Amino acid sequence: MSEFDLIAHLRRRLGDTGGARLDLGIGDDAALWTPPSGHQVVSCCDTLIEGRHFHAGSDPADIAWKSLAVNLSDLAAMGAEPVAALLALSLPALPDRDWLDRFCDGWTALAAQHDVALAGGDTTRGPVRALTVTCFGQVPAGQALRRDGARAGDALYVSGTPGDAAAALQGWAERRQPEWQPLLARLQRPTPRLALGRALRGLASAAIDISDGLLADLGHVLDASGVGARLDSGRLPLSQDLLAVVDADAARGCALTGGDDYELCFTVPVAREHELCAVARACDLRITRIGDIVERAGERISDVAGRVLPGAGSGWDHFATATTTTTTTTATTTTTATTATTATTGNTGNTGNTTSGGRP
Missing domain, CATH: 3.30.1330.10 (PurM-like, N-terminal domain)
Structure with a gap:
């Protein structure tokens, strides 16, 4: 050839x-x-x-x-x-x-x-x-979703179950075990949320896809919009597949600072969030409210108690780490009720709080 x-x-x-x-x-x-x-x-x-x-x-x-x-x-x-x-x-x-x-x-x-x-x-x-x-x-024309439209008082949402791909990357050595296969599929063949993106036109005030980690990518929206966020980590939608191989604390860490999810993180005015139920049904997709947009006062992202999340600036940075796909950056993030670290094998936990329709 x-x-x-x-x-x-x-x-x-x-x-x-x-x-x-x-x-x-x-x-x-x-x-x-x-x-x-x-x-x-x-x-x-x-x-x-x-x-x-x-x-x-x-x-x-x-x-x-x-x-x-x-x-x-x-x-x-x-x-x-x-x-x-x-x-x-x-x-x-x-x-x-x-x-x-x-x-x-x-x-x-x-x-x-x-x-x-x-x-x-x-x-x-x-x-x-x-x-x-x-x-x-x-x-x-004029209907593209952008990062700079979030306003104080908007509700903060995420699609799907972030954290699955990051766990698969960290558990690469276990990739031949059957319980890891659903997570590996999320890493190797992510699903672009095109139908959701189109459905959010005229509804979402801002949006971004999660490629570098939820906290890192949310930070881009907050910087572009000049606002802050109050994040409730107890509402993070964690998949049962993820919780089958890591404990709940590690799963939250993967969801917050892992990457490669390619879910959408977006904001919606509270007065219109009831419309998301129809969107979730139409897209056959889990959509979860995970926090609120607030006035910017110092740090970008805090938890529901007002404590600054120290991992809010973390996420994938090609020039800040020498690791390859066989390892990932170990990020420690303080959440509302616990400290989340990188994935290790452990027991299962709960799946957070889904506030608008879709598939469990």
Whole structure:
């Protein structure tokens, strides 16, 4: 196989999905796309590198899925509908056909779910496998969700069950044990919350996806909006799968400072939070109120007793740690009723307080 054979194979396997909305798709120097009248273009980009974001022995299908999913999650956080993607693939050597077919299987499995066209990309040689994906989407003009709209008095929500992916990463050595499989699935094949993002247009005052940890990403919203938050860690929605392998304190630590969840954290005016019940049902998704937005007074995030959360600035920082995907940063976070540390095996606990509909 030559590089041109590689490109032809990628085009043949990946170039058929979602192309109807493109004026000119894969195969030319650049793609052409005209968004519908009254819409804005939304774009985002993420890079995944072997040894940093995935293990050398990872399933190529999982690598491809996640490289697309993390970008679609950014579009979800903006309330956008995905349209197309660009894929830049760096490899230390030309892959064998089995690796390439598995990679294409993973990409098309997710792209087909959301009608995402591969509009082009690039291939090159590099020291390790690395993928850079750029996604494009569309949103009705003026309706994009942003980070800077949270206001004091708004309710603070999170979707799904954050913490599962972080626990899977920390428990990588136990990955072959059956009880870890649901958590590993959350790490390796995250679900971008695109339907939720679109449903929150015109309802949420601010939103962000959780890639670097709940506290860290919430902090971005608070900084952009100039407000603070009071967080009730007792309401954090912890999955039964997580509580089956770590104790409740460790689970809260994973939920607060772990990353790779790709859930949405968002704020809603209290007068409209009753509308979230219908949203949760329509999306078949658990949505949980975990706190409130307050006036900014000193530190950004405190617990319900007014104590500052010392882990409020923690989260994944590529340039602050030398760890790889085999380990994670150990973050200690004081919560409302307990101290949460990194995941260790232990007993089960409760699942927090879900305030609006959805799947348990």
